Amino acid sequence: MKIAFIGVGGIAGNYRRSLKQLERPIAAVCDINAERAETIATEENATAYTDHGEMLEKEKPDVVFTCIPPGAHTTQVADAAASGAALFVAKPVAQDLETAQHASDAIAAAGVINQVGYMARYSDITAKTRELVSDRQLTMGIGRFLTRMGAGHPWWGKFDVSRGQMVEQTTHVFDLIRYFLGDAVSVHAYGIKGVSDGIADFEECTVCNIKFESGAVGSITSTCVARAHDSFATELVGDDLYLKLTHDNGLRGQVGDEGIDYTGTEAGYFRQVEQFVKAVDANDQGLVLSSYADAVKTLAVTLAANRSLETGEIEQVAE
Ligand SMILES: NC(=O)c1ccc[n+]([C@@H]2O[C@H](COP(=O)([O-])OP(=O)(O)OC[C@H]3O[C@@H](n4cnc5c(N)ncnc54)[C@H](O)[C@@H]3O)[C@@H](O)[C@H]2O)c1
Incomplete structure (x- = not known):
């Protein structure tokens, strides 16, 4: 090879x-x-x-x-x-x-x-979650990517090159929520710029609501200006189902009568x-x-979120 x-x-x-x-x-x-x-x-x-x-x-x-x-x-x-x-x-x-x-x-x-x-699609906690939800309907996904980027990164904070935090970084959370909840049809996002000097020329705090084809709903928050302990997390909700996947390979929650308290060892990088x-x-x-064609769909969701930041309107996700 x-x-x-x-x-x-x-x-x-x-x-x-x-x-x-x-x-x-x-x-x-x-x-x-x-x-x-x-x-x-x-x-x-x-x-x-x-x-x-x-x-x-x-x-x-x-x-x-x-x-x-x-x-x-x-x-x-x-x-x-x-x-x-x-x-x-x-x-x-x-x-x-x-x-x-x-x-x-x-x-x-x-x-x-x-x-x-x-x-994240290849981590132990994602594999375990897929098993736990295989015969269940997921109705809500909540995600976040909260971090503080170093100021003066050569390209990250420049919208012209990175297309902003949702496209470049929180894409991992958008993608993971899509992996569990399926295709998204529309989004509505708000953001705020100019929070911190020199980190980014785009919105440094954003919220994005998502409607999925299945009827499920989602909400994803991002920031690049705050050091958060629980920085990359995803929560899933369904009837008598709650699961929280955290960046330290933790999976906690409740599926019917089963309490879930699991820690994986493989985060997916290797x-x-x-x-x-x-x-x-x-x-x-x-x-x-995680095929290329599927990743194009994740890109489409985050680009629609960027359009919504600009227009203030609900934006359809491009086919
Ligand atoms: N966890 C992850 O999955 C993860 C983490 C970090 C970065 N990334 C992604 O990886 C990509 C690269 O990020 P990075 O942090 O490695 O950036 P980087 O700036 O450290 O490295 C990028 C390299 O690409 C080179 N480059 C730029 N244009 C080129 C071209 N046309 N042909 C050949 N080389 C070119 C640059 O000179 C640089 O050496 C980004 O899309 C980023 O989102 C993914």
Whole structure:
């Protein structure tokens, strides 16, 4: 399996560690930052590139990991798919639906294995929750992503590159709630800007209500200006059902007469890469829990939330 990377910054380091543990060497890396490309290539004993097209042509990788900021996505995923490579794409898949749909079409046309890095889908607590709710109707999802970002991050706080916290970060919570509650039809969001100096040029506190196709309702809050102990959490509600999934791998609640008090050990970071490698080895997309096409739907929900911040209206989620 010849593996290549497009973008070798922060999250790429996490995926590289998992690949090392799986004893899957990396053959080539591409980064527009030539110095970074060289450094990581030396660490990985790989070849460095600054142009992904040249890398795809010369290396013909079997697998490509893309780990670039949302606003940097142009045709990298589509080009890699057209070259026949399986794809692991860091979330969110792009900053607009046109780019994402173009890539999704290219993936479908090439028929390559594809996965997006929504690691929470691969955690122990998510697997346990799926078991507990398999024969139950979920009627409400509550989620939050509360954190304080460092000021002066090179791109995170710039709307032009990140598309804001809901698209870039809280996307994990939107995606997990979609995983349990299904497709969303409309959203309504409020936000406030200018809370803190230098963190972000977009709304730093947001609330977003969601209506799902099933009739279920959801509500997701985000902030990037406050250090919260319980930063990434998801709660699920149904008839005589309450479950709370927390960032420390905790799952607590009540399902009928059964009290739930469970702690997982795997948060999903390693397992998502392990599962992807298995899917590529077996050429079986059925092993993937977070396909590219499904991730485009999560992007559509968060982009609709951004539109709602602007218009103040209920916004339909694009098909
Ligand atoms: N838990 C997670 O799933 C998680 C965590 C962090 C980041 N991410 C996602 O990973 C992506 C990257 O984030 P990061 O924190 O690694 O950012 P980063 O800034 O640390 O690294 C991004 C790298 O991409 C390179 N790059 C930019 N445009 C490029 C291009 N056109 N071709 C090649 N290289 C290019 C940059 O030079 C940089 O080295 C983002 O979409 C982010 O949301 C996911």
